[in-house]
Amino acid sequence: MDNTTDLIVVADSDESVHAGFKRLFGEHLTVVCFSDSENALQFLKQNHGVAVVFSCYNLPRLGGTAFLRAVETVAPQAARVMLTKETSAEAIKKALNEGHVFLFLEKPCMPKDLAGAVEMALAHHKQIAKDRLLLERTLAGSVKLLIDMMNLFHPEAFRRTGTVRKQALKLARLLKIEKTWELEMAVMLSPLGEALLPKQILARYRAARSLTEQERDILNRSPAQTRDLLKNIPQLETVAEYLYLSARGFDGSGFPKEGPKGEELPMIPRIIKLLTDLWYASPETGPDAAAFEALTINRRKYDPKILELAKAALMDEVPEEKNKQIAECYIRSLQPGDILIDDALTENSRELVLSRGHMLTPTTIRRLEHFHHTVGVRQPVRVERHMVVDPEEVQADVV
Template identity: 25%
Template sequence: MNEKVLFVDDDESLLESVHRNFKKRYDLELAASGAQALKAMETSGPYAVVVADMAMPGMNGIEFLKKAQVLAPDTIRIMFTGHPGPVTLLESINSGQVFRFLSKPCDTEEISRVVDAGIRQYHLIAGERDLLEVTLTRSIEAMTGILEVLDPAVYLAAQTLAHRAALVARAMGVADDWSITLAALYSPLWLVSLTSEVRLQWARRKLEDPAGKAQLSAAIERAANLLQPIPKLEGVAQIVRYQGKNLDGTGIPEDSIRGEAIPLGARVLRALQDFNAIEQSVKSKYVALEELRMQRGRYDPVVLATLSVTMESFVK
């Protein structure tokens, strides 16, 4: 099948047998411990399937698969074990989300059958995830398409924001950059409910009137609440909700959330929205970035550092 499969076992003879029997069938990698396997998953993944022994020194199979699930939730997890008791079975299924068990000793044909089933499950999960992401993205694009008719300038600004946010997020190593892109595309829709005066003040970043701030805050909250009940869009709703929040806790909404507790996507949008507005005004990316840097406490310094190295690839 030529899919990436990782076998983890402290038994050197078993790993040698696995390598001999499956090196031509899979894109195979071997690890002699849980720690070694986790490092491989971080540097050489993603793997379609990981097969781990239960009884390993230092980090047993259950502990390893718990960490593997966090590191690569789509990877299918299979456990090698001698004679699993009911407690081991329950703990493995509940905490490690084990797809199948392989009882030692196990012949080559049985291992192939179970690993192949794991690969098929991996493709099913990946396909469903990709379909969901495309469906959600197209849904948001359909909504923003209405905005293209009502306000072409705002629509174009949203497209620019989404493009740049995706570049920054990928440069930061964000796995689910699609959620930031969706939030960026969706972000201008709440502007429709604002008065023209408040919209102008917000665009110029000179909104000081308490009544205008309250109107803006209510509009953003309504937009976030529309997304909140939709499955898989809870994170996007939080990005929309906190896009007006400064790193030091000031801004919108007025709550105790600050620093890294603010969703990363919101921190990215917060910086980029102001960067785009300033760049449009002064016609210089470098001046815009420097203005952001001068306002200490408002923007995430990691986001600004990433912005400085990605802005050359921005397309207007």
Template identity: 30%
Template sequence: MEDPLILFVDDDENLLMGLKRKLRGKFNFDTALGPSQAIENIRNGAKYAVCVADMRMPEMDGVQLLAEIAKLSPDTVNMMLTGNADQKTAVEAINQGRIFRFFNKPCDDEDLIAGLTAGLRQYQLITAEKALIEQTLAGSVKVLTEVLAQLNPTIFGKAMRAKRWCDRIAASVGYPHPWELGLAALLAPIGYVSLPPDILGRLGADKALQPLERDVVRRTPEVARNLISNIPRLEQVAQIVYLQYRDYDGSGFPADGPEGKDIPLGSRILRIFNDLGKIVDGDLVVKQHFDELRQKPKRYDMALLDQIEQELAEVDPAYDNVAYPEGTEHDIYLKHLRMGDFLITDIETLDGHVLLTRGNYVSEVQLQRLRVFQKLHQFHEPIRVRRGGHDDED
């Protein structure tokens, strides 16, 4: 395995040549004649364990260069070579460039070698800690997802589907850290671990809950946040999950919190996917699903909803009047009923109350009313409908 690489940056070519003669055989190193070359090397993929930069350079001083390197390569240990180690220079370097050590010109060979050795040791400590954190993060997430999968496979399956949706739309909505969004979707229902088995079972089966039970379920994002926030580097994921039911107009859970664009983008996405997941069967997402979500415009970021629809929605052949001029008949459950469906059977509760009669097309208002009734009553299912094949005047 090749030794970690050190970079020396100076605008004086003679000084760089002298360093090469002094350090050849002692370290694995590279040189850059000025800040531009150093930055170009890093942007082209060069990995440096240590960077030693001169303070006085014409294009960009050492503080500015090391501050830029700290952004491009956060694990690199930065050092400065200066003939002007005054207090102001030192403060700027430490605050902006994250300086590990200063060297004064001219620098004694033994001091330079000792400093570089210490810098390489610091780099090893940083990378070892980072690897440990990443392993801890991966292990902790694995444990949480396995708990959720064992707790209720149906709910876990829906979380996996939401993660796939997040992976598909992350780039188009400009999400800065796609892994963070996907992980938030996967861990969004982890708060359900606090629910009694009977409530959990009804949730998995999409059955109606009593008001007190709904209130308990409503608070599960707080449980999820408390669990996730204990894992290193997942503080932002925990906040996204906590606000996943916060409505765009400022209502929803929690009662006090941000609204509009102040709600994290990840939470606004989960708010859409949580409701989309309740009306989508399988992986096929169609325009009619988004039409249904638009019946509650105060709940969502509507511009974001449009972006997600463009990325996810597919053409449903059952609504293609050209391909199916006479329409096609389907036996469906009520949760899959859509606007424009023609009822071939009545929609009737188990106690005999007919909500919608056969021979009619389902309107937006009727569908919304039915969704309210579904929370309170049980219906005869499946029902038979015809899709496609009717003109607008019908």
């Protein structure tokens, strides 16, 4: 077996099993062992790079089958293997049907058989990870296309996504969130329910005018509309649930009336709640002291750690000039990867065509050209032009 950095977890009450795994694989793999399900699950929740999970059948606390079923939720890309003396048809059936195990091995297991099982499980894990990455890229491209299409009809609702996405990724780095795909999807899709609301309600809300109880109820239920739209799309079920909770305060206020609060509230809804409210409180130039003061007045609604991080990292943010320049372009000179500094408006009516902070793609450039040919677009357009642009990001709408 070649040296790798793969991480395997062994959950077994037998200390001799722990010693055997470390003796056989300790030089080639990172092996972490636990004697019960609770400590093993806690480790898995904090370490998302686990490749293989082994469990005995009679594992203390949850039992092996229930433990592996829980592993499928917290570490879905890890291959699950049952290693046990139990060989009854009932035990095998439960392991396969309920624990969704990849392999079922009988104790005692010969070293060569165990080594072969580890090789197969690692290969299975790598194939799952590869398939997941491909699916995420395809789905991200589809979501980007959906957002561009929605922008045609509801530019006001989606104008914040470019700015909030950058801020969310910055906070994710500070919070040491390694996997940001679900966070990015949640940010991009967060205005979806809002875009389906009556425009008069949105206009009154944005102008800080009073709303009737019925209008406020309709506004508060927009996260539920988003969840209902997304929950049936494969791989977006979790994102849909995050968005459903994105209007709920850290203190339990907001929508829905019943649900998790405090540390039980997932991290992604906490981030979206804070950054959405910050965007509405901020001037066109970005977050400032007054915007954070407005959030501080209602500080109980926000995770205090995220609020302090955001204040330190985002207030009066001055973009780095390295590797980018400010350009005033006519539409024919725009390039994929350019980022709008100002809102793109129609020439006479000054209706919003594309919001500031939007990274241009071939689709959005064609949209600007179409609007210019039909109703006219104010030119020149000020953009932030990076000298080096990630081609995957700007071509994300090509599926």
